[in-house]
Amino acid sequence: MAGVDLHSHTTASDGALAPRDLVRLAVRHGVRVLAITDHDSTDGIPEALEEAARHPPLTIVPGLEINCDVSDAAGRTTEVHVLGYFVRYEEPWFQEFLREQRVERVARVHRIAERLAELGMPIDPAEVFALVQEGSPGRPHVAQVMVNHGYVKSIRDAFDRYLHANGPANVPRKRLTPEDAIRVIRKAGGVPVLAHPGVADRDDMIPGLIEAGLGGIEAYYAEHSAVQAATYVETCRTHGLVATGGSDYHGTQTGRLHPPGTPSVPMAAWEALKQAAARAANA
Numbered sequence: 001m002a003g004v005d006l007h008s009h010t011t012a013s014d015g016a017l018a019p020r021d022l023v024r025l026a027v028r029h030g031v032r033v034l035a036i037t038d039h040d041s042t043d044g045i046p047e048a049l050e051e052a053a054r055h056p057p058l059t060i061v062p063g064l065e066i067n068c069d070v071s072d073a074a075g076r077t078t079e080v081h082v083l084g085y086f087v088r089y090e091e092p093w094f095q096e097f098l099r100e101q102r103v104e105r106v107a108r109v110h111r112i113a114e115r116l117a118e119l120g121m122p123i124d125p126a127e128v129f130a131l132v133q134e135g136s137p138g139r140p141h142v143a144q145v146m147v148n149h150g151y152v153k154s155i156r157d158a159f160d161r162y163l164h165a166n167g168p169a170n171v172p173r174k175r176l177t178p179e180d181a182i183r184v185i186r187k188a189g190g191v192p193v194l195a196h197p198g199v200a201d202r203d204d205m206i207p208g209l210i211e212a213g214l215g216g217i218e219a220y221y222a223e224h225s226a227v228q229a230a231t232y233v234e235t236c237r238t239h240g241l242v243a244t245g246g247s248d249y250h251g252t253q254t255g256r257l258h259p260p261g262t263p264s265v266p267m268a269a270w271e272a273l274k275q276a277a278a279r280a281a282n283a
Contacts, residue, residue, distance in 0.1 A: 003031035004265040007246025012044030014140040016251025019047035026260040035061035040101035042089040066181040082181035086277040087190030111171040179212040191215040198224040220245020
């Protein structure tokens, strides 16, 4: 049986598809285990669970992704993302934490709009929020508005030229460290996993994150080389972590064309994640 995908996004954050539609697409691509991991939101999980009940034996894994910023000695900012699985997301304190994160996302859109105006590319934040629907606003929404205005050719172009971590239009969020995210996920009884570390290129942080309580590393990822994936799998084996993976599917508008269920993730990763979740719940 193929089809383990432990990283996907819906319109509850910055994905293109409603949870119901994402589930249907995943089923068409042979996915049998799908994690819903929206940015700073768990609002898409109930609808995904409801739709998945119509497509046995599909299993929905409740999760989320928390965005963090770190700075190096030269003052350059790098984004580090932490996935959280099987958190007790309905607890009031956890939802309040997510609400505060989303409020900061709204404020950040306004700050990015101000920066774009300074660069001669004015946008109205209301245009960004109109794209969000019920989800969490983020840079992909800003990028789409930039495309709509003709400032850039594509969402990927917007990120490459202006919105990447150290881009001229990017404005850092209110500081939240990966260690902070790990602690929050652990407090909620979940398993914290470092998302796509090869993208951040900050492997030097991994030992400290393990010490802080990291439970896994996303090894299987489309933008990781075979060497990177093998290195992360070995790191997990050495330290007793879970080697996870997923498509990070947002929709084709991002320029990433790989569908749900890619790259191939071993069923053993799902089994190991369930075991880690059981230990976290009893900790």
